Amino acid sequence: MRCLSGKCACRISNEIAQVYESAKSVEEVKPEISDLAQRIFASLERLVQHGQIADPSAFGQALAAAFDFCVSLLYADHTSDKDWLYCPKEPYASFYPYIKSCPRCGKDTGEQAKIKAHKPSSDKIGRYASLVLSALLSEALQRCERTWTLKLLDSSRGDIDILLYNEELLVLCELKASPLTALVVSTRHQSRPTKDVNGEPQPITDHETVDTTDWRHRESSLCIDYLTIPLQLSSEISFIRAFLQSCIQEEIIDEQIEKFIVLWRQMFTGYEKRWSEYANLRWFTFGCGGGVDDSKNAPGLDRTDDIKKGLYQSLKLTERYRMGCEERRIRVGIISNLHPVVHYGEYLSGFEDAVWTQESKIAVESSERRVVAARDLSPFYDMLFTFTRSWFRDPVLKEVFSIAKWYRALGGKDEH
Numbered sequence: 001m002r003c004l005s006g007k008c009a010c011r012i013s014n015e016i017a018q019v020y021e022s023a024k025s026v027e028e029v030k031p032e033i034s035d036l037a038q039r040i041f042a043s044l045e046r047l048v049q050h051g052q053i054a055d056p057s058a059f060g061q062a063l064a065a066a067f068d069f070c071v072s073l074l075y076a077d078h079t080s081d082k083d084w085l086y087c088p089k090e091p092y093a094s095f096y097p098y099i100k101s102c103p104r105c106g107k108d109t110g111e112q113a114k115i116k117a118h119k120p121s122s123d124k125i126g127r128y129a130s131l132v133l134s135a136l137l138s139e140a141l142q143r144c145e146r147t148w149t150l151k152l153l154d155s156s157r158g159d160i161d162i163l164l165y166n167e168e169l170l171v172l173c174e175l176k177a178s179p180l181t182a183l184v185v186s187t188r189h190q191s192r193p194t195k196d197v198n199g200e201p202q203p204i205t206d207h208e209t210v211d212t213t214d215w216r217h218r219e220s221s222l223c224i225d226y227l228t229i230p231l232q233l234s235s236e237i238s239f240i241r242a243f244l245q246s247c248i249q250e251e252i253i254d255e256q257i258e259k260f261i262v263l264w265r266q267m268f269t270g271y272e273k274r275w276s277e278y279a280n281l282r283w284f285t286f287g288c289g290g291g292v293d294d295s296k297n298a299p300g301l302d303r304t305d306d307i308k309k310g311l312y313q314s315l316k317l318t319e320r321y322r323m324g325c326e327e328r329r330i331r332v333g334i335i336s337n338l339h340p341v342v343h344y345g346e347y348l349s350g351f352e353d354a355v356w357t358q359e360s361k362i363a364v365e366s367s368e369r370r371v372v373a374a375r376d377l378s379p380f381y382d383m384l385f386t387f388t389r390s391w392f393r394d395p396v397l398k399e400v401f402s403i404a405k406w407y408r409a410l411g412g413k414d415e416h
């Protein structure tokens with residue numbers, strides 16, 4: 001790719017070459033996430049071929065669910081012994097929640113304020129989201145668009161998060177992603193746990209905060225709502241490794257992934273319909289409000305701060321690099337797991353066909369008309385790619401980043 005070699009004559013060639021030098025594949029950054037993405041994709045491929053994922057839109061949603069699943073495994077590594085939530089329903093179990101609801105009962109827990117939420121810090125969430133989304137995209141490209149490559153940049157250092165390129169084009173991407181839901185770590189109790197009341201052990205009968213010291217050596221699982229995925233833990237290995245070791249049998253991993261996709265799809269439908277459907281699932285999702293999780297933490301690109309930042313960054317990358325490339329080989333993309341379901345209309349739809357340029361590039365034809373070369377006009381972004389819905393201004397990118405095409409490449413049947 002000429003732009004990456006530093007050999008072209010553009011004013012930005014050195015800068016781009018430097019960016020490329022510091023870029024790494026997901027495998028170089030965190031190999032176990034690459035392994036995980038491969039296993040999940042293999043599973044999705046079987047579900048597509050067996051008809052459990054029945055059309056391209058279901059496949060896009062399955063990818064978005066897979067994103068949440070992988071992010072959950074990374075979150076789980078932060079589980080400590082302190083401040084679990086004991087749930088009094090049978091079988092007796094405690095959970096390590098990320099939002100202020102019971103991962104098994106939802107909001108129906110009595111005192112919300114007492115629940116300790118253990119969501120990772122926002123920079124960690126950003127880092128994990130970026131790694132997982134890159135791993136899934138990279139795997140999709142390796143399976144379905146082999147001439148394209150993805151590399152990650154250390155986002156704390158610059159404006160560009162991801163490079164996507166083939167021989168002809170380089171797409172500079174920024175990534176704004178966050179999960180809709182997460183599976184949480186859960187551990188079983190053999191009998192009802194007790195607490196000290198005036199020196200006497202009394203069984204706990206309500207939802208209550210408890211410490212859980214030996215969870216790694218007990219029967220543990222990842223849970224949300226009715227769903228339970230058992231895991232063999234030990235103190236030495238990460239949750240990703242534990243999951244990969246527990247799913248040596250293909251049928252088992254396929255079944256678990258499929259069950260999670262089914263539940264996730266109900267949550268997504270509920271979210272899309274503003275909880276006029278599946279209202280009970282609301283309290284398992286991030287950004288659900290109601291004292292459970294701040295509505296600012298909306299999933300995917302629905303966080304309005306991210307839309308605003310994303311659009312500015314995109315204009316900045318366009319001005320600096322897209323217009324700086326003499327051969328017009330550079331494109332700009334915004335990437336997320338979920339499209340702005342709630343906020344697209346208000347925040348983005350008006351820019352759908354927008355183009356811009358600089359005054360200096362415009363010639364006066366008459367008092368009424370101005371002339372500008374087509375190459376000097378840029379969209380606000382060349383693609384807004386997400387697993388659930390995308391918008392393209394570039395025909396090549398539209399062809400390459402097509403969920404429908406990936407679905408067919410994995411053996412999915414054409415729609416009738």
Ligand SMILES: [Zn+2]
Pocket residue numbers: 086087088089102103104105106109207
């Ligand atoms: Zn509960």
